[in-house]
Amino acid sequence: MTPHAMQRQHAHASKYEVLASLESFVKDLMEKHESKREIWYSSQILPVDQDSNNDKEIKELRDRARGVPDSARVALALNLLTEEGLPHFHRLIAEHFGSDTFWSKWNNLWTAEEDRHGNILRDYIRDSRLLNFQVLEKLQFNYIRAGFNPDWGGDPYKVFVYTSCQEKATQVSHANTGRIVVDKEPMINAITQKIAQDEARHYAFYMNVFKEILERDPDHALDAASAIMPSIEMPGISVVNFNEYADVVRRSGIYGPRDYKKIVEQLIIAWGIEVMKCLNELGRKAQEKIMGIPARLEKVAEYIELRSKTKSFRFEVVFGRVLEMA
Numbered sequence: 397m398t399p400h401a402m403q404r405q406h407a408h409a410s411k412y413e414v415l416a417s418l419e420s421f422v423k424d425l426m427e428k429h430e431s432k433r434e435i436w437y438s439s440q441i442l443p444v445d446q447d448s449n450n451d452k453e454i455k456e457l458r459d460r461a462r463g464v465p466d467s468a469r470v471a472l473a474l475n476l477l478t479e480e481g482l483p484h485f486h487r488l489i490a491e492h493f494g495s496d497t498f499w500s501k502w503n504n505l506w507t508a509e510e511d512r513h514g515n516i517l518r519d520y521i522r523d524s525r526l527l528n529f530q531v532l533e534k535l536q537f538n539y540i541r542a543g544f545n546p547d548w549g550g551d552p553y554k555v556f557v558y559t560s561c562q563e564k565a566t567q568v569s570h571a572n573t574g575r576i577v578v579d580k581e582p583m584i585n586a587i588t589q590k591i592a593q594d595e596a597r598h599y600a601f602y603m604n605v606f607k608e609i610l611e612r613d614p615d616h617a618l619d620a621a622s623a624i625m626p627s628i629e630m631p632g633i634s635v636v637n638f639n640e641y642a643d644v645v646r647r648s649g650i651y652g653p654r655d656y657k658k659i660v661e662q663l664i665i666a667w668g669i670e671v672m673k674c675l676n677e678l679g680r681k682a683q684e685k686i687m688g689i690p691a692r693l694e695k696v697a698e699y700i701e702l703r704s705k706t707k708s709f710r711f712e713v714v715f716g717r718v719l720e721m722a
Contacts (some may be wrong), residue, residue, distance in 0.1 A: 399693075411430060411553055412552060414612050415499065419499075420611070422498040423498045426502055429597060429600075433594070438516040441583075442467075442519050442523060457527055460580065460581045464584065465574075467644055468527055470645070471648060471650050473641070474635070476521065477536055478566070480536050481544060482510050484631065486547075488544075489503045506598060509594055509598070517587065517705060527714060528713050535713060536704070543634065544633070548623065554620045554622070557621045559598075560603045561659055564595075564659045565628070565630070568655050571588060572651060576650065598693065603666055606621075607667050610669075611674070613628075618679045618686065621682065622685040622686050625686055625703050626685075626692065628656070637711070640709060641711075643709075644719070647722065654697045657693035657697065661690050669687070704712055706721065709721065
């Protein structure tokens, strides 16, 4: 093992000691989380077989779904694929926290809650015939098979920075997807708002965990945040043609660089990064880098918007239809 690798391993060991000291904090957070949220299931929202009016409800659902624009269908396909990437994230979190701690109990609870998101989106899409379901299933299979192994996977602090950013981004994406189709198909809005509410609670959990880490180990925590916050690799990155999907989502006003900029700004405030003092050189450099991220993201957003021209898209999952977007 190289000296650098040994140093990195030692630094990570000290991070695990900090995380171990947070067990009671995590226990309290979990109890608060469970006291505030209500578990819901797909069968409570969508028609189920035992309902005598099931056939009528399915027909009405399909009639409404015909009015959903293809841009929203693309967004829903990507949202579903992202949610069904859950095995990647359970693994990444489980690798760090063992199998008999409050961390592992949270990971199992979080996974169970998240699993319903993919379930209800899949049920809706299948029942409504909104997408080419066979193509969707193949995309999902290949996405899971491709794996997700980000550079930050070996650093437990970076895991919590990433999950804070990503949960908020997912919340925004689901909520905005529902809003753009609420007049065409209110059922989609009802589903995506429920998912977004879950994501908001998960965001609060991860955000508060990292806030506590910042209190206990500010310099290393800021260093981790400075590595992740400039640009997060979205969980669907290994989906075939992910960039094309993401471009449609951006052009639809659902989620893009400006939304991520807002997330970074919110986290800077929530974590009190700007006002942190008594930092060493590592922490001060990380703090300065983080404070410069919003301006950098603004430039990225402006650059993309200036270069953006009308473009044609075609997705087999949306029955191969051509989609023209400004």
